[in-house]
Amino acid sequence: MDRLSxxxxxxxxxxxGSFSRAGRDAGLSQPATSRAIAALETDLGARLLxxxxxxxxxxxxxxRVYDQAQRLLAEDVAxxxxxxGADREPVGRLRVSTSVVFATAEVAPHVSGFLEAxxxxxxxxxxxxxxxxxxxxxxxxxxxxxxxxxxxxxxRRLGSYExxxxxxxxxxxxxxxxxxxxxxxAGRAIVFSGTTAGSRWTLTGPGGVTAFEVSGPVxxxxxxxxxxxxxxxxxxxxxxxxxxxxxxxxGRLVRVAPGWTGPALDLTxxxxxxxxxxxxxxFLDHLAPRLTLDDR
Numbered sequence: 001m002d003r004l005s006x007x008x009x010x011x012x013x014x015x016x017g018s019f020s021r022a023g024r025d026a027g028l029s030q031p032a033t034s035r036a037i038a039a040l041e042t043d044l045g046a047r048l049l050x051x052x053x054x055x056x057x058x059x060x061x062x063x064r065v066y067d068q069a070q071r072l073l074a075e076d077v078a079x080x081x082x083x084x085g086a087d088r089e090p091v092g093r094l095r096v097s098t099s100v101v102f103a104t105a106e107v108a109p110h111v112s113g114f115l116e117a118x119x120x121x122x123x124x125x126x127x128x129x130x131x132x133x134x135x136x137x138x139x140x141x142x143x144x145x146x147x148x149x150x151x152x153x154x155x156r157r158l159g160s161y162e163x164x165x166x167x168x169x170x171x172x173x174x175x176x177x178x179x180x181x182x183x184x185x186a187g188r189a190i191v192f193s194g195t196t197a198g199s200r201w202t203l204t205g206p207g208g209v210t211a212f213e214v215s216g217p218v219x220x221x222x223x224x225x226x227x228x229x230x231x232x233x234x235x236x237x238x239x240x241x242x243x244x245x246x247x248x249x250x251g252r253l254v255r256v257a258p259g260w261t262g263p264a265l266d267l268t269x270x271x272x273x274x275x276x277x278x279x280x281x282x283f284l285d286h287l288a289p290r291l292t293l294d295d296r
Contacts, residue, residue: 004076006040007069009033010048014066016138017056025093025138090279095124097134098143101223101243103127106291107143114286121279129194129222134272141280142270145240146195155270156284159293161240163262164255165203166247168233172254181205181257182212189214190229190237194221201238205260238262242292267293 001009012022013033023033041048048062058066098107103125111123126132126139134142134153148155165185167175175184181203191199191214199219202211216235220226223243230237230244231252247253269284271277276284 001036001039003040003043004072006036006043007065008073010037010040011066011069011073012138013037013049013056014058014062019056021138089120090118090277090282091120092279093122093124094141094277094279094283095126095137095139096141096143096280096283097126097128097132097137097139099129099145099223100127101129101227101240102143102145104224105242105246107287110287110290114283117286118279118282121283123283129224134270140271140273140277141283144268144270145265147266148268148270153270153272154276155268158267158269158288158291160264160266160295161242161292162294163238163240163265164244164248165236165238165257165260165262166230166244166253167236167256168231169251169254170233171236172256175256181210181260184257185212185214185236187215187217188235189216190226190235191216191219192221192223192226192238193219194223201262203260203262205257240265241294245292264295267291 009022009026009028012025013019016022016025019033019037020030023030026033028036037049044065046061046065047059048065050057050059096107104127107125111125115121115123126137132139142153143158144155145161167188171188185201189199189201199214200211201214202209218229218234220229223239226237227239227243229235230239231247236256244253248255271280
């Protein structure tokens with residue numbers, strides 16, 4: 001294995017903390033990966049990684065090599081793209097992480113068109129409502145809804161979605177329109193517990209901004225579950241517009257107090273690499289114009 005390939009394998013092992021994961025990304029077995037990095041250490045004359053049965057740790061020399069290797073590999077990618085220009089076809093696995101409900105409503109409908117345009121890309125759509133370690137999970141691109149808490153990641157805001165109050169037609173018909181918004185929601189909210197806001201809902205409407213505690217018979221930390229609970233008539237949910245727009249159009253859900261909306265939900269694209277890989281860039285170029293953003 002040439003030195004550049006070995007360095008790429010070493011960097012991946014550091015980022016994932018695993019020879020197995022690094023090897024899997026490169027199409028190598030764990031023993032082959034271990035041998036390649038051992039050969040790199042011999043070539044450089046320094047121990048780069050300390051191996052135990054549970055984890056890998058980077059030596060002081062290994063950290064220096066890792067920092068320099070990142071710059072070298074980024075320059076290698078830039079060199080190839082500069083030589084090939086815009087005609088270079090992206091190849092290989094593209095791992096995209098986002099929430100289940102966003103993947104279902106906003107990403108999945110456009111995957112086939114993307115793969116037709118770029119047939120040599122293998123898309124791994126890692127849909128989860130849990131926050132993940134993007135480096136350890138080998139994620140190339142994150143589509144993050146809401147506030148950002150990550151450091152050391154490059155990002156680009158794509159736009160935002162309104163948040164609507166929705167309920168099944170039966171629940172909506174049982175509400176008293178003359179009652180205040182707080183009274184209409186009292187005891188009937190489906191609370192999404194996957195955010196810090198939780199049961200304190202802030203809404204903007206004809207009367208300005210209002211905030212109050214809501215309660216109801218069921219909570220869930222999964223947005224897709226909150227959506228299905230609303231459709232099934234379990235109560236009133238506050239959901240991003242992209243998740244319920246189709247249901248409102250076809251009558252499965254009804255907007256409650258449509259003059260009122262929750263805080264806008266920002267959508268940001270994040271990546272761990274210094275430069276966004278071209279396969280991720282063409283994916284964003286394909287997806288972004290097709291999103292149902294409310295502030296386009």
